[in-house]
Amino acid sequence: MPFKANADCRHRIPKPRFRATNWAAYDAALRARGSLTVWFTEAAIAAWKAEPRTTQGGQPRYSELAISTALTLRAVFRLALRQTEGLIGSIIALLGLDLPVPDHSTLSRRAETLEVPQARAGTRPIHLLVDSTGLRLCGPGEWLVEKHGSRTRRSWRKLHIGVDADTGRIVASTLTTNDVDDASQVGPLLDQVADPIASFTADGAYDQDGVYGEVAARHPDAVVIVPPRSGAVPSATAETAPTQRDHHLRAIAERGRMGWQKVSGYNWRALVEADMSRFKRVIGGALRSRTSGRRATEVTIAVGVLNRMLKLGRPEYVRVP
Numbered sequence: 001m002p003f004k005a006n007a008d009c010r011h012r013i014p015k016p017r018f019r020a021t022n023w024a025a026y027d028a029a030l031r032a033r034g035s036l037t038v039w040f041t042e043a044a045i046a047a048w049k050a051e052p053r054t055t056q057g058g059q060p061r062y063s064e065l066a067i068s069t070a071l072t073l074r075a076v077f078r079l080a081l082r083q084t085e086g087l088i089g090s091i092i093a094l095l096g097l098d099l100p101v102p103d104h105s106t107l108s109r110r111a112e113t114l115e116v117p118q119a120r121a122g123t124r125p126i127h128l129l130v131d132s133t134g135l136r137l138c139g140p141g142e143w144l145v146e147k148h149g150s151r152t153r154r155s156w157r158k159l160h161i162g163v164d165a166d167t168g169r170i171v172a173s174t175l176t177t178n179d180v181d182d183a184s185q186v187g188p189l190l191d192q193v194a195d196p197i198a199s200f201t202a203d204g205a206y207d208q209d210g211v212y213g214e215v216a217a218r219h220p221d222a223v224v225i226v227p228p229r230s231g232a233v234p235s236a237t238a239e240t241a242p243t244q245r246d247h248h249l250r251a252i253a254e255r256g257r258m259g260w261q262k263v264s265g266y267n268w269r270a271l272v273e274a275d276m277s278r279f280k281r282v283i284g285g286a287l288r289s290r291t292s293g294r295r296a297t298e299v300t301i302a303v304g305v306l307n308r309m310l311k312l313g314r315p316e317y318v319r320v321p
Contacts, residue, residue: 018317029313038312039076040091044069048099062102067110070102071301075283081107112293116300118192125198127165127265128172129272130189130206132158132182133279135175135299136286157287159279159299160185162193163272168310170275170303171195175296183208190218199223201269207232212244225264228252278306 020026032038043065050060074084081104089101102110137155158180162172172192174185182205190197197219202211204227215222224244238246252260261267283302289295 017320201225
């Protein structure tokens with residue numbers, strides 16, 4: 001932002017301090033994240049074996065919920081597939097259950113086509129925050145570069161997420177290659193959101209006519225809060241029929257960019273960056289899977305893990321004077 005260029009000349013503003021008002025409940029929620037009973041549920045045990053198949057083909061032994069439970073444990077505890085197989089076997093043995101244990105090959109193969117249930121539609125309009133981040137792929141490490149003396153660029157994928165500003169829940173996610181434009185994923189993200197959208201907020205990379213069109217086509221009453229680029233000009237109909245982008249340009253001209261951010265509510269976009277940081281701290285900044293289908297399943301499982309952790313309990317803050 002422009003004001004950061006003169007940060008050394010500005011008066012230092014002390015960082016605001018906050019205090020959690022529900023620390024006991026939040027502390028219990030943090031401990032519950034490591035409990036196996038949270039992730040290995042009674043519902044998964046009851047539906048562990050697959051339903052009898054009525055069409056041609058081999059009979060699957062494990063249900064979709066069983067595979068999803070195993071992959072969830074893998075994501076929570078950052079395990080490899082073989083270690084996940086061992087963990088599932090030990091849990092079943094300790095519980096005294098007569099259930100088969102999926103091997104690592106089955107987990108890898110079923111992850112290619114696993115269908116993870118999506119959240120149901122609600123009635124409360126949400127304020128959607130959208131952004132993207134990069135995730136590394138498995139590949140040669142620093143030892144290979146040091147051994148052969150050649151430096152190659154590491155491959156990575158781009159994760160696009162949509163976050164509910166009120167709850168912090170990730171309601172939509174897509175995984176693409178690193179050369180895909182952020183704005184092109186607005187449509188796929190909106191298609192995953194079952195709730196009505198009150199506002200759509202994103203950074204300047206989404207300042208495109210197509211983004212406004214995608215939001216208007218699905219949610220005509222939604223407010224699009226995207227900062228126009230520094231060289232943006234009003235549309236041809238700005239005087240007679242101004243668009244939302246024209247209103248943003250007019251507000252920036254009258255109040256300045258910082259004033260527009262405060263009035264429009266653009267500063268709430270920082271919450272989606274906090275969720276990205278939470279994704280990389282809890283799940284990790286790299287993808288372990290080798291194919292596109294398994295990587296998509298890995299991301300979907302990880303999003304479900306973060307949402308379930310958030311459902312266990314989240315802190316409530318008050319500002320300390």
